[in-house]
Amino acid sequence: MVEVKFSDIGEGMNEGEIIHYFVKVGDEVNVDQPLVELQTDKMVAEIPAPAAGKIKNIHYDAGDVVTVGTVLMEIENNREKASSSDEMEEQHATATKEYSRFKMNKPKHKKFDRVLAAPYTRKIARDNDVDIETIQGTGPSGRVTEEDVLLVANQTSSSSEEGFSQTQVDVVDNEQETLGDTIPYKGIRKQTGIKLSHSLNTxxxxxxxxxxxxxxxxxxxxxxxxxxxxxxxxxxxxxxxxxxxxxxxxxxxxxxxxxxxxxxxxxxxxxxxxxxxxxxxxxxxxxxxxxxxxxxxxxxxxxxxxxxxxxxxxxxxxxxxxxxxxxxxxxxxxxxxxxxxxxxxxxxxxxxxxxxxxxxxxxxxxxxxxxxxxxxxxxxxxxxxxxxxxxxxxxxxxxxxxxxxxxx
The missing domain is CATH 3.30.559.10 (Chloramphenicol acetyltransferase-like domain)
Structure with a gap:
């Protein structure tokens, strides 16, 4: 098994919050494919796959806070799966078939089937319930920009409001009167709070x-x-x-x-x-x-x-x-x-x-x-x-x- 750890990605960053997983248990992944996105007190960072193989275990949920060195998931790499001669032959045949298909299709662009977008842009998309993979980017090389995401989000919001029933409005209003307004305490705000509290206490x-x-x-x-x-x-x-x-x-x-x-x-x-x-x-x-x-x-x-x-x-x-x-x-x-x-x-x-x-x-x-x-x-x-x-x-x-x- 290959362990995927939350490595030290910057001075003073000793923990981070898991924002989003790009994979699930059972998915096949390639080397350097993005696996998980974390928010530290200073930045949003993606952790790539250190080896090719199948995702066997994911140990934490989105929203959990983990420290540097924590094992987030495990990958069963291809060499482990090909432990017998039959498996070796099957893997070779599959590889040959995939290579032939690769030659016929001749891919020239993306290494992974994901649109180009910065981690922060992807975060904006998730916060607004927008599927970023469906957006046609207007940035360099087709990169999806923050403006692209917000444009789609505004269009979706307008459509939703048109179909929002009065009963639903009343329910929301009642909940707000009971619970009051809330602001998520996570991401940079939460990590900054943790760091400042540590400073004052130390x-x-x-x-x-x-x-x-x-x-x-x-x-x-x-x-x-x-x-x-x-x-x-x-x-x-x-x-x-x-x-x-x-x-x-x-x-x-x-x-x-x-x-x-x-x-x-x-x-x-x-x-x-x-x-x-x-x-x-x-x-x-x-x-x-x-x-x-x-x-x-x-x-x-x-x-x-x-x-x-x-x-x-x-x-x-x-x-x-x-x-x-x-x-x-x-x-x-x-x-x-x-x-x-x-x-x-x-x-x-x-x-x-x-x-x-x-x-x-x-x-x-x-x-x-x-x-x-x-x-x-x-x-x-x-x-x-x-x-x-x-x-x-x-x-x-x-x-x-x-x-x-x-x-x-």
Whole structure:
């Protein structure tokens, strides 16, 4: 028997929810044929067949949550079935017959009789009770897109509503009045909840609140914009974070409790907390210390769009060492962000407001003030270190020229 396991498909992904099986017991499968689709806290992934043969056992149901290393099903491969000489001869005859049929039909396209579609698109189809295999895709090479699925779903919904009796409407209304509305707690939302709960239960969080005068930075950004450089404000924050992290390495670290050591990480990979319709995702910009502010801005925008379109992959979210969260455009002046375990810190940028400020010369001026929240692991660092780290970050963004000097 060949075991089909839920293998480790990304850093930190230790469990996932079984969304859908593409096969059932007794089905014949080929090598690399998709068998099952799972939802982790970061992505939807398909597990392919490691060998050709017949599905003998399926150990879990759709909706079950399984951990990495779990055996999901077993395949009786062709060599096991051909254990006797008679079976060997029969298999050879069958293979010869199939090969002849293959030569006559001359297939040139799909390896499996399935339409081309991304796992996320297939999920949308299942959620809307649409048979994706019947859809003619409009994407490249006939790929079925999200728009194709939603178009069919809307057409089906309209047809169903026309034939919906008043009695059925009354029943539904009565059930809603009794039970109230519900939102499925599964997929990315559920996995994120599990991970955040683990972080809070494991890490003693401390949150430091502060504020920064970003007037000079905003003016500098506007100058760049007028010259044709459309750089996001958050990209300046990310670069300043990395400069501060290189001076306060304790916050670019991971605690290894088992071996009783704190690893000061040599890479500076910044996770960008991104709000999507499916839940919170954290794509990562790698090697930020080696990249220009222009490059950081470009990559940040691309990753945000990719996450919001449901096209993010596990590779996009690996090996983060520190996380930032820019909620300023949404509003709010403070929060207590939860650390992305096993990292040591996370910083959130809040709303910027114009406020009267008293200068050292006792003059009142109007300045743009941004509030920020920095949560850190108190097992790894202390309050004094957090204050010094945040002060260094503020110093860099309040004086963009100092920030530029650090890049030379």
């Amino acid at each position: 890490i003693p969080h401390v949150t430091h609140f502060d504020e920064a005068d970003v007037t000079n930075l905003l003016e500098f950004r506007n100058e760049l914009k007028e010259s044709g450089e459309n750089i996001s404000v958050a990209s300046f924050f990310v670069k300043a974070i990395v400069i501060a992290l290189k001076e306060f390495r304790i916050f670019n670290a991971q605690l290894d409790e088992e071996n009783e050591v704190i690893h000061l990480l040599k890479d500076y990979n910044i996770g960008i907390a991104t709000n999507t319709k499916e839940g919170l995702l954290v794509p990562v910009i790698n090697d930020v210390d080696q990249k220009s502010i222009r490059t950081i801005s470009t990559e940040m925008k691309a990753l945000t769009v990719k996450a919001q379109e449901g096209k993010i992959t596990s590779d996009d979210m690996k090996q983060g060492t520190f996380t930032v969260n820019n909620v300023g455009p949404l509003g709010g002046i403070a929060a207590t962000p939860i650390i992305n375990h096993p990292q040591t810190g996370i910083m959130t940028f809040h709303k910027t407001k114009k406020r009267p400020v008293i200068t050292d010369d006792d003059e009142i001026v109007i300045r743009s003030i941004m509030t920020l929240s920095f949560s850190f692991d108190h097992r790894v660092a202390d309050g004094a270190e957090s204050i010094a780290f945040v002060n260094r970050f503020i110093d860099l963004i309040e004086s963009p020229k100092k920030l530029l000097l650090e890049l030379i």
